[in-house]
Amino acid sequence: MTSAAGVHPSPVREAGVCSGWPKESGFIREVLDRIGDKWTILIIGTLRDGPLRYTELHSVVPGISQRMLTLTLQQLARDGLVTRTAHPEVPPRVEYALTPLGRSLLDVVMALSAWAVTHYETVAANRRAADEATR
Amino acid sequence: MTSAAGVHPSPVREAGVCSGWPKESGFIREVLDRIGDKWTILIIGTLRDGPLRYTELHSVVPGISQRMLTLTLQQLARDGLVTRTAHPEVPPRVEYALTPLGRSLLDVVMALSAWAVTHYETVAANRRAADEATR
DNA sequence: CAGCATCCTCAACGATACTG
DNA sequence: CAGTATCGTTGAGGATGCTG
Numbered sequence: 001m002t003s004a005a006g007v008h009p010s011p012v013r014e015a016g017v018c019s020g021w022p023k024e025s026g027f028i029r030e031v032l033d034r035i036g037d038k039w040t041i042l043i044i045g046t047l048r049d050g051p052l053r054y055t056e057l058h059s060v061v062p063g064i065s066q067r068m069l070t071l072t073l074q075q076l077a078r079d080g081l082v083t084r085t086a087h088p089e090v091p092p093r094v095e096y097a098l099t100p101l102g103r104s105l106l107d108v109v110m111a112l113s114a115w116a117v118t119h120y121e122t123v124a125a126n127r128r129a130a131d132e133a134t135r
Numbered sequence: 136m137t138s139a140a141g142v143h144p145s146p147v148r149e150a151g152v153c154s155g156w157p158k159e160s161g162f163i164r165e166v167l168d169r170i171g172d173k174w175t176i177l178i179i180g181t182l183r184d185g186p187l188r189y190t191e192l193h194s195v196v197p198g199i200s201q202r203m204l205t206l207t208l209q210q211l212a213r214d215g216l217v218t219r220t221a222h223p224e225v226p227p228r229v230e231y232a233l234t235p236l237g238r239s240l241l242d243v244v245m246a247l248s249a250w251a252v253t254h255y256e257t258v259a260a261n262r263r264a265a266d267e268a269t270r
Numbered sequence: 271c272a273g274c275a276t277c278c279t280c281a282a283c284g285a286t287a288c289t290g
Numbered sequence: 291c292a293g294t295a296t297c298g299t300t301g302a303g304g305a306t307g308c309t310g
Contacts, residue, residue, distance in 0.1 A: 027255045028177070031250070067275095067305085070274080092271050101258070113162075120162045126215030
């Protein structure tokens with residue numbers, strides 16, 4: 001045989017419809033690039049109970065550097081997910097709060113969080129078993 | 136004055152309870168490290184309609200390299216989110232499918248996807264406005 | 271207090287070539 | 291077909307020091 005030696009037909013629907021992500025995939029990648037970083041969702045989650053000041057965020061979010069806190073907050077403000085309110089006082093006081101848009105994302109984050117809490121142990125066990133089998 | 140010059144009390148609840156993420160944050164970071172990468176959720180989403188072969192995934196997921204496809208699938212299999220089934224034929228045929236656990240994560244991913252589709256335009260507009268104001 | 275500027279590291283990812 | 295092996299790059303993120 002020359003071409004098409006032993007190509008299995010594959011049980012999956014052929015019509016090229018597999019890309020059920022026509023252009024959505026672009027959006028999801030875009031959103032995930034924002035919230036998939038190391039700190040974004042942690043900050044969003046931390047702001048759920050109300051506005052917080054820069055230093056409060058810094059001390060509540062475990063292990064974040066000033067640089068990353070600043071950068072992440074700027075991104076979030078840029079995208080309209082949080083507001084930055086600087087009070088003209090001395091010493092300066094700046095508060096960050098979720099916008100309604102940010103709050104809507106919080107809902108999704110909470111769902112993710114719930115999944116994490118629910119299935120963490122299972123995933124860890126799966127991994128242990130897999131690593132055990134490989135050893 | 137020497138110390139505690141002008142410390143505002145802050146309107147937020149003091150009791151250190153702000154960390155409403157006691158240990159959950161660890162789980163979330165863990166999960167996000169897995170699904171927050173460039174390809175994981177795309178692959179999970181692509182598998183939602185049923186099992187797919189390596190090459191099918193490679194051609195359907197836009198722009199993924201062989202290396203990344205292999206690595207991501209291995210991670211997912213390790214964590215029990217997908218199964219890898221090698222059929223002893225020639226030429227070889229390997230199919231990947233979501234496990235029930237993977238499917239439960241898919242639900243969360245779909246919620247994220249929905250948020251992305253719904254709010255993408257708003258976010259983009261916010262960003263344009265912010266960039267405009269900075270210029 | 272709330273940042274900005276700078277330097278540096280490491281690992282995620284892409285490209286390419288080879289194999290059972 | 292379904293990978294593995296190796297190399298090179300890029301940028302996210304940490305550490306530190308300085309400022310309004």
